[in-house]
Amino acid sequence: MHGETQANRLASLMQKHKSLPSYELTLPLVTVRSSSLDNLEVDDVLLMGLEALECILLNNDIVYAHVIPVRKKRSVMMEVLNVVKRQVSTTRRKEHEVLKLSFGTVQSRIVEVGHTIDVSQMDLETVSLMRKEKQIATASLVNLDGKIAVKVDKVEKNG
Secondary structure (H helix, E strand, C coil): CHHHHHHHHHHHHHHHHHCCCCCEEECEEEEEEEHHHHCCCCCCCCEEEECCCEEEEEEEEEEEEEEEEECCCEEEEEEEEEEEEEECCCCCCCEEEEEEEEEEECCCCCCCCEEEEEEECCCCEEEEEEECCEEEEEEEEEECEEEEEEEEEECCCCC
């Protein structure tokens, strides 16, 4: 009984304690035809046009910063290139949608130019394809003629 009381107290304290801000680490947002997303299949390839891995930090449809991977000692970090804080534009034509390619969530108190965020625990070769905040597929980063592309590994059944 005493252990349960301590656990409840700790849970209460943690809920009151403000955690670090969270950001979603994604590839740059892309606009895709809705019909292409409806017909997405395993082994489909999405060309990103990136020669090097560049990512963005998102929070509540706001792009906070552009980041790139860097090696520091034995860890993989994301270094902030610039801070933008701009709303994601969703004003697209009806037949197009914004597709988010997410690596997952990172936390950082500081988002300033030159600051690094540890992402060594993340798999930076696998992304989740998100359509209107719903995961529709899982994909892998591939190199296609020296450019970064995304190859679909699994399509969600109800995506």
